[in-house]
Amino acid sequence: MTSALPDGVPEHPAQVLAGDGEAARLMRATDWAGTAVGPVQQWPAALRTIVRMMLQSRHPMFLWWGPELIQFYNDAYIPSFGVGKHPAAMGQRGVDCWQEIWPIIWPQIDDVMTRGKASWHEDHLVPIFRNGRIEEVYWTYGYSPITGDDGVVAGTLVVCTETTSRVVALRRQQLLRTFATALSGAQPLQDFGAIAADFFRHEPVDVPVFLRYRWSAAESVPQWADPAPQDRARLSATDTAVRQAVAASAHARKEIAEGRPVLLRRVVEIPTRHGPEPVTDVFLVPAAKPIGEGLGELIACGLNPRVPFNDAYHELLVQVTSLLSFSRTRFEAARMHAAFQDERNNLLEQAPVAAAVMVGPNLTYQLANPLYRRIVGRDDVVGKTFEEAFPELVGTAFPDLLRRVYRSGVGYSSPETVVRLDRQGTGKLEDCHFEFNLEPVRNLAGEVYGLMAVAVDVSAQVAARRMLERSHAERQSLLERAEAAARAKDEFLAMLGHELRNPLSPIFSTLDVMRLRAGGSESRELATIRRQVAHMARLVDDLLDVARIVSGKVELRDEVVRIGDVLGDAADMVRPLLEERGHAFRLVLDDENLTCRGDQVRLAQCVSNLLGNAARYTPAGGHVDLRAHREGAEVVIEVADDGPGIDADTLPHLFEIFVRSNRGRTMGGLGIGLAVVRNLVALHGGSVECRRPRSGKGSEFRIRLPHAGSVAGTAAVPSAPAADSPVAGKRLLLVDDNEDAAQSLAELLRLYGHTVQVANDPMCALAIAAESRFEVAVLDIGLPVMDGYELAARLRDQTDGSLGFIALSGYGRAADHERSAAAGFVAHLVKPVDIGKLERLLHEVG
CATH class of the missing domain: 3.40.50.2300 (Response regulator)
Known part of the structure; x- marks a missing residue:
């Protein structure tokens, strides 16, 4: 814009410095006559024009004018000053305003003023004094020459944007990624704290000082955790200052004890390679609270004196600490899982049945116990894929069957199957008869990573069956051997169930600890682990029940039991599954006085097993009914559903151990539950049956028990205190x-x-x-x-x-x-x- 006044008539200052902004008001209030640029009326047209343009712009702009580089700036630039330079910077000489960075910027200004050379800088570090300190500030800016009325360069225009937040955010993201990578490479016996100390020994910009402490609720002062010799030499004075500061501050100790970070101001003086100013402030972040007499962990981070300690800096240090804690927790979970695998493998190696474990999508043998190697006729299967170990089976249905179980996560139980194997290593194939189970092996996240195969070589039984007509004595001998094999299998299942209890115990306890530490809430990952471990515990209990029943060692209470109480207990056990599947559930009790003699807990177990099967195998949104009525001298309990039903071929064998229906094979299960139900009901003098409803849809199970008559005078069992009711600490x-x-x-x-x-x-x-x-x-x-x-x-x-x-x-x-x-x-x-x-x-x- 040029002046509309006749030549030689100066503009009024209010016209040149027009505007309502803070910079315009400040310019109008400045005594320009006392500066090298003189009063506004004497300013050259070029200066008036560029100042008017700056005041009207919303982009941060800054101008140095004349030999003394007198300063002008607009409203958009004011926030970049922080506290300390504005408003005195208006009209001030550049060398007086920017003493702390003059060696950096003067060569750039000189290029513009003496050679008319413009420049452009992106994300350039130019530390400035603001907010009472030298701060690390990043800019994207350009220096442009401004000519006077005579055509000679008279000023330097700076068009700039402060990019500190973006540059620092990217730097911190990279720090967290690099730190996570360092932690992920930890070896089994390495200390995560030592890995962290080694990482931060290189003094990243945002964490120039790093110390790790251990502390307990009984101690008032944290203890430096295993410092390396180089750290002890460099940071011993820092350690002393930190511990003295914590010991002297009751507030700091209280905050740390309650798991909250604490900022200690001006407690140390530590030189760093990032500038002449020493680190004076330390931020303490609890990494793990002590439980009872256990030790907690505390991280002390020195703060870069040139970086403002704002919410983003606070969050970075909390994330560093959280990353350290999370990595340790994840490592411990992996270690426990590996220990569980070792225990499982030890049991399988000693098992009286043939067992093997294959892992990975190529199904590579990780384990094959001696009996497995013997029945397949080869000792070198470990380390080979299934197809490498059994080339004679390539092109048959067996590789596809294994891959299907691996991909679907659904187990498979075979009937008596003929497998043609070269067991003698001569190239001649022979017919081998096996019964085998394939079960997916899952990690703690519930993901399938392998298969477990358990096989029984029934070739001898098959041959014996074909010779039954020849010799009754031989038939009797073979039956006794088969029974002995069955007993060995039952004894192995019982032993396996007992041995699996030990690794489950610390997993359950650790999950409860993590849930209580989190205030009663539980993440999706931990909930997945809890469900999988609980599922394993239920399988172990079923295995033990079968073993006890077969060996005749089940003990039942003998008392008069209300059928209504049995049905109520069973419904409570299964109600979460019914609700999860969205079933319409109906409970009908024809007579509240129906009773029987027996063990209420075991009877509820039987009913809940049938009810759980109905809920599990009926498609979502189905109908499940639980009814009880009297027929003559018997009490009849019915469980009915409208699911897919059970095929007719399976019905006669449904209650035999390890027999699974068509729906059990598609939905999972070991084929144990119904065998437990049949035997427990029989011990109560009753029976259980399954039949197909007249409608042809669904299944209907009936339990029949002798009616016991009136329950008058029976004693009620006192209820136990709630698990989470308060207990005085012992x-x-x-x-x-x-x-x-x-x-x-x-x-x-x-x-x-x-x-x-x-x-x-x-x-x-x-x-x-x-x-x-x-x-x-x-x-x-x-x-x-x-x-x-x-x-x-x-x-x-x-x-x-x-x-x-x-x-x-x-x-x-x-x-x-x-x-x-x-x-x-x-x-x-x-x-x-x-x-x-x-x-x-x-x-x-x-």
């Missing part, structure tokens, strides 16, 4: 040689308010008990050197007799319960421990 001694199980259960009990000391062997337990008083001792029975029974006797002799004892064991036979009672234990708990039941016992013991 002093507990927990002894278990499985360190994972002991530590996870101890942490869980501490979260319930108890004081727990852990010992992993009997001698250590005796030493601890000699120096401390406890109210209850929770002892694992299967301890090395000295079992739990002997340890209880030694502890009883060593104490004044007031100590109560609770037994833990992976075995739950009646004989085990009786022996624990005889040894003075008030209860015998079977692993995995039900924390609710244990809490109820602690109401009563000690």
